[in-house]
Amino acid sequence: MYSCNPQNKMAIDKLVLNENVEDFFQNGNTAVEAREINTTLPFIYTNDVESYKYGTVNFVNSDGDDMILSRIGVLLARPTDATIVGVVVAIENTQTSSLLLKEITKLNGLPEILVPIPQENNDNQLLGHSAYLWRLKDNRSIILTQSYEYTEGKRTMSSLMYMVSNKVKVIDPNQDEFVVDRLIRTYK
Template sequence: MKKIVLIILCFIMCVSCQSQQKTDLEKVDFAKGYKEVLKDTKYQTEAREIVTTLPVAYTKDVAGFKFGNITFPEHKENNVKSSAVGLLINNTTERLTKGIKIELEDTAAGNDLLAYLKSQYKNPKVLAGIPAKNNEGKVLGNAAYSWNLKDKTMVLVQYYEYTNNKPNTSSVLYIVDNQVKTADGQETAASHLLKTYTP
């Protein structure tokens, strides 16, 4: 009887440990379908992500995700700050994962992400530097950084803004397959992304 109880307890512990493991977006295999990566979350799809022009499936249910050692602040209904995870899809017919988009509406999390990227991938190419203060002494605008990986391009954009007259930096990380084309097929999504954030 004791052995049966012990086996049941071990099984419960193993199942609970597995359910607590987060999906590491840094290691997502682009050969996986977006539904497999977003399983266990409520997600929505949109025909076009605004910058890459690719279809996107996204969720604000970010508790089950991380990027390396960076976890994401969770969305709370009454909180202005939120996070989202999106998977960029090559087209609406094949629906192959070709990129990742991570949105962080939290200054500390965004700064941690930038520091992590620099530690793992070395110094980035600066597409746009941190904006200068305006006449009111406020920093408004965006900075953008890129890393050219073997078969992917990674771009981190940090938006400097004010919410309720308090400074806030929101961050968006894109990781895009270098071969995937924009919706119109005129250029790669990676080159379009780089052009968008290069002044």
């Protein structure tokens, strides 16, 4: 699909969700979670985010000493599936997070605001999160949430983006809910 050279990073914005999971990862350094907490779906991911981009936004690997590492991965409808039904991008970098919101908006138009940017508190600190929804024409949706906090006295921001098929459902027993609806409910 894409080679590993820096000029040819995998463009997540161009990804067709029914592609094979093996084509997504450009190196063998992956981990598996039986259940991604917010979607309930099986999740395969890598912390080597520098091999990926969204539009013109190049992702940057986290410092190995960071408590939380950036990661990019794919969601599967069932553990035995080989085709992608969603992508998750977790970015622990303030500059990249800021650019990501602008780029998603540039490529997909203005979002529905699920949660606006919080107001600064009495200490001029911006704490909390914002959340946005884009319903795309090709039966996918993007949900982006951005968290605002302070790390070592410095304002920081991180981002969590889901790009999921509107047709995939959660795998919890006795639940008949679409993943996109669960994500909206979680972040609204």
